[in-house]
Amino acid sequence: SAVISQKPSRDICQRGTSLTIQCQVDSQVTMMFWYRQQPGQSLTLIATANQGSEATYESGFVIDKFPISRPNLTFSTLTVSNMSPEDSSIYLCSGGGRQGNTEAFFGQGTRLTVV
Amino acid sequence: QKEVEQNSGPLSVPEGAIASLNCTYSDRVSQSFFWYRQYSGKSPELIMSIYSNGDKEDGRFTAQLNKASQYVSLLIRDSQPSDSATYLCAVNMALGTGTASKLTFGTGTRLQVTL
Numbered sequence: 001s002a003v004i005s006q007k008p009s010r011d012i013c014q015r016g017t018s019l020t021i022q023c024q025v026d027s028q029v030t031m032m033f034w035y036r037q038q039p040g041q042s043l044t045l046i047a048t049a050n051q052g053s054e055a056t057y058e059s060g061f062v063i064d065k066f067p068i069s070r071p072n073l074t075f076s077t078l079t080v081s082n083m084s085p086e087d088s089s090i091y092l093c094s095g096g097g098r099q100g101n102t103e104a105f106f107g108q109g110t111r112l113t114v115v
Numbered sequence: 116q117k118e119v120e121q122n123s124g125p126l127s128v129p130e131g132a133i134a135s136l137n138c139t140y141s142d143r144v145s146q147s148f149f150w151y152r153q154y155s156g157k158s159p160e161l162i163m164s165i166y167s168n169g170d171k172e173d174g175r176f177t178a179q180l181n182k183a184s185q186y187v188s189l190l191i192r193d194s195q196p197s198d199s200a201t202y203l204c205a206v207n208m209a210l211g212t213g214t215a216s217k218l219t220f221g222t223g224t225r226l227q228v229t230l
Contacts, residue, residue: 033217042203042222043159092158094218102147102166102207104218106158 002027006093006107013083013114020079021110023093028073033094033104034066043092049076083114118142119206121221129229134191136224138204141185148180148187151203153223159203163189194228201225 003026013019023032032049047068048056055068070076080087090111096104120139128134136150147166151159165171165178165187177190187206191198204221 031217043218043220045217045219048217090158103149103161103164105161106151109158 002029002095002105004093004095004105004107006110008110009108010111011113013112015084015114017083018079018081019083019112020077021091021093023076023078023095023107025074025095029095030073031096031104032070032076033096034068034076034078035092035094035106037090037092037109039089046078046091049078080112083112085114088112088114118219119204119221121202121204121224123222124225125227126224127227127229128194130194130196132194134194134198134226134228136189136191136202136204136226138187138189138221139185140187140204140206140219142206142219143182143185145185145206147207148178149205149207149218150176150178150187150189151205151220152198153201153203155200191226194226196228196230199226199228 005024007022011019034046035043036046037043045058046061046066049068049070051070051073065081067079090109092109093107094104118141149161150163152162153159163173163176163178165180168180168182171178175192179188201223203223205218207218
């Protein structure tokens with residue numbers, strides 16, 4: 001399986017500020033994704049991070065709020081902008097499409113608390 | 116109608132018994148199916164993938180897929196207390212071409228293995 005390193009693992013931020021989360025994969029992957037998991041809930045896809053082009057956002061998520069970069073096949077960032085307490089959640093990076101299969105693996109997640 | 120449905124549980128089984136976890140999905144073109152295990156406070160860990168109708172066994176785990184009924188299940192034999200976790204069913208439309216497509220997750224079933 002691919003090893004995905006995500007940082008920071010947790011942070012407490014003031015409302016109105018922004019936080020950038022980094023995701024590093026130990027090998028090239030075709031696809032990278034960003035998910036959100038709110039307390040007691042399942043995972044919701046925020047966007048697909050496309051290498052060399054703009055991310056593809058799911059309904060309810062917009063680029064101004066969650067800008068994403070993916071400069072190469074092993075790295076991506078997600079920024080949570082102008083944060084409010086409603087953004088408190090776990091943010092998860094996922095990568096897949098490695099070695100010809102469709103399995104996707106997750107980083108350890110970033111637990112964000114906005115105060 | 117939810118795209119991927121699971122019973123939230125908790126499902127309680129005694130140690131040594133078989134735990135049976137079920138999942139139904141609504142999109143008939145779905146091609147790839149995954150089971151993830153998530154311990155409290157941790158990120159999801161891939162434990163099984165299945166692409167064809169029938170059974171797939173890996174150690175104590177067996178995944179079963181019935182595309183006609185749009186149903187996928189996970190059996191855990193000889194359940195151990197360490198199996199106590201939330202099990203997430205995930206579905207995507209990638210056709211094993213090496214491209215991991217975005218996953219749609221169920222809400223998860225919480226499994227409790229009792230001594």
